[in-house]
Amino acid sequence: MAADWVTVVSYDPFMIGVAIAPKRTTHGMIKKYGEFVVSVPSLEMLKDVWIAGTKKGPSKLKEMSITLIPSKKVKVPSIKEALANIECEVVDARDYGDHTWFVGKVVDFTYKEEAFKNGKPNLKAKFLAHLSWVEFVTFSEEIYRAE
Amino acid sequence: MAADWVTVVSYDPFMIGVAIAPKRTTHGMIKKYGEFVVSVPSLEMLKDVWIAGTKKGPSKLKEMSITLIPSKKVKVPSIKEALANIECEVVDARDYGDHTWFVGKVVDFTYKEEAFKNGKPNLKAKFLAHLSWVEFVTFSEEIYRAE
Numbered sequence: 001m002a003a004d005w006v007t008v009v010s011y012d013p014f015m016i017g018v019a020i021a022p023k024r025t026t027h028g029m030i031k032k033y034g035e036f037v038v039s040v041p042s043l044e045m046l047k048d049v050w051i052a053g054t055k056k057g058p059s060k061l062k063e064m065s066i067t068l069i070p071s072k073k074v075k076v077p078s079i080k081e082a083l084a085n086i087e088c089e090v091v092d093a094r095d096y097g098d099h100t101w102f103v104g105k106v107v108d109f110t111y112k113e114e115a116f117k118n119g120k121p122n123l124k125a126k127f128l129a130h131l132s133w134v135e136f137v138t139f140s141e142e143i144y145r146a147e
Numbered sequence: 148m149a150a151d152w153v154t155v156v157s158y159d160p161f162m163i164g165v166a167i168a169p170k171r172t173t174h175g176m177i178k179k180y181g182e183f184v185v186s187v188p189s190l191e192m193l194k195d196v197w198i199a200g201t202k203k204g205p206s207k208l209k210e211m212s213i214t215l216i217p218s219k220k221v222k223v224p225s226i227k228e229a230l231a232n233i234e235c236e237v238v239d240a241r242d243y244g245d246h247t248w249f250v251g252k253v254v255d256f257t258y259k260e261e262a263f264k265n266g267k268p269n270l271k272a273k274f275l276a277h278l279s280w281v282e283f284v285t286f287s288e289e290i291y292r293a294e
């Protein structure tokens with residue numbers, strides 16, 4: 001599925017959280033397997049992100065052009081086309097309002113070399129950001145240094 | 148303080164979460180008052196964001212050029228220059244690794260009219276994004292529609 005609400009929650013140990021509604025098929029799968037992978041999409045993946053976010057159930061994979069590949073540490077797959085795949089083991093699940101907040105310890109990750117240069121995102125890889133329901137953007141390539 | 152790790156966690160009721168390290172002065176203040184405001188900075192506010200994120204304690208306010216103004220519902224202040232101020236009452240605080248995850252119910256908000264047009268962010272307002280420790284970017288103005 002496509003998930004908008006995700007962030008790092010701890011640096012050491014490295015942990016991330018993601019909010020997922022109970023009605024989502026993914027919700028039941030995370031509960032069942034205790035693992036998840038957060039894949040970081042590029043602008044090129046927009047069509048697949050849209051299908052993943054608006055259609056229900058595993059059958060949507062037939063309409064998508066992503067390639068599922070084995071992850072390094074977890075049983076659930078990664079996405080070959082993604083800029084990065086962050087492999088997580090669930091350490092907590094809390095219900096807040098209409099979503100469940102899943103927190104995962106990052107146990108491994110893979111990434112495209114061209115998407116991360118010198119230890120930071122390479123904006124030429126066009127990381128995807130969500131502007132409104134049907135609208136998406138990427139980041140401007142001009143960099144501003146704080147000092 | 149400047150906080151990178153923040154996201155919506157529930158749509159209805161509207162709730163957001165933010166990760167804050169226990170060593171931060173802000174951590175103790177949220178614990179004490181049970182309220183916080185998440186202010187959304189623009190690229191114009193970069194210098195102030197940098198000071199807020201790298202210096203410690205309330206005295207840093209003297210070096211900053213932000214204007215603290217009363218919030219609508221909570222006792223803690225909002226920032227006049229921010230693109231938006233999201234007023235929250237703490238509903239949960241959970242320790243994950245080296246940060247505390249504060250979840251707040253959004254009780255009110257204010258925003259700059261020019262920063263949100265037709266119910267969505269206006270990218271001309273130059274929302275600030277964090278690229279690496281000292282580097283910041285904003286969003287490209289070209290919009291891609293998913294369908």
